Amino acid sequence: MVDYVVTGLSANSVPYSTALETQRALHAEVASGRAPDTVLLLEHPSVYTAGKRTEPHERPTDGTPVIDADRGGKITWHGPGQLVGYPIVKLDDPIDVVAYVRRLEGMLIDVLAEFGIPGVRVEGRSGVWLVDGNRPAGDKIAAIGIRVAEGVTMHGFSLNCNNSFDAYRAIIACGIMDAGVTSISRETGREISPEDVVPLIERHFLNNLAPSLASTRKVVSV
Numbered sequence: 001m002v003d004y005v006v007t008g009l010s011a012n013s014v015p016y017s018t019a020l021e022t023q024r025a026l027h028a029e030v031a032s033g034r035a036p037d038t039v040l041l042l043e044h045p046s047v048y049t050a051g052k053r054t055e056p057h058e059r060p061t062d063g064t065p066v067i068d069a070d071r072g073g074k075i076t077w078h079g080p081g082q083l084v085g086y087p088i089v090k091l092d093d094p095i096d097v098v099a100y101v102r103r104l105e106g107m108l109i110d111v112l113a114e115f116g117i118p119g120v121r122v123e124g125r126s127g128v129w130l131v132d133g134n135r136p137a138g139d140k141i142a143a144i145g146i147r148v149a150e151g152v153t154m155h156g157f158s159l160n161c162n163n164s165f166d167a168y169r170a171i172i173a174c175g176i177m178d179a180g181v182t183s184i185s186r187e188t189g190r191e192i193s194p195e196d197v198v199p200l201i202e203r204h205f206l207n208n209l210a211p212s213l214a215s216t217r218k219v220v221s222v
Contacts, residue, residue: 005039039202041086105128117130
């Protein structure tokens with residue numbers, strides 16, 4: 001069983017610090033068995049967050065504040081028009097963090113396919129990409145950065161829906177200099193909001209993630 005909780009979209013977007021406090025409290029509940037696996041779905045007001053591998057030259061050079069996060073990965077941006085998902089889920093033993101990330105990517109690829117967008121993985125780079133003859137280095141459409149403690153995940157993924165790209169110009173997003181960014185709306189030529197995407201995340205999450213979750217070990221054949 002997985003609970004999906006929409007904590008704030010659009011005008012009700014959730015500040016990053018508030019969402020982090022919610023994650024930490026829920027993490028303790030899931031780790032102790034007092035709460036079920038839960039996926040928080042939300043938007044953030046514009047914010048830069050830096051994972052543990054972020055290097056100084058990848059940060060904004062204009063003094064824009066950056067929140068250092070206890071997740072993997074490098075610097076990224078969150079903001080209006082981007083759907084952020086924080087799965088707080090207990091992983092099955094033996095814990096395989098790489099497999100968990102690959103399954104998150106698979107879930108996002110399935111969501112994008114609903115819009116006719118051919119998302120792919122790129123070897124050596126996490127997240128989901130669009131690669132073709134016009135962009136051989138790829139445009140990133142979804143980012144992933146996680147943390148696992150006590151066998152339970154925190155942080156998660158962000159999927160560009162109908163966000164602006166201006167904020168990416170101030171950073172080297174995810175530490176990758178030779179790639180761009182894109183969104184569902186840009187690729188489809190129509191306005192697709194985070195609210196439009198939430199039901200698709202709920203539809204595809206468990207189909208992809210069940211093999212990694214402790215709560216499904218007795219009912220899933222791997």
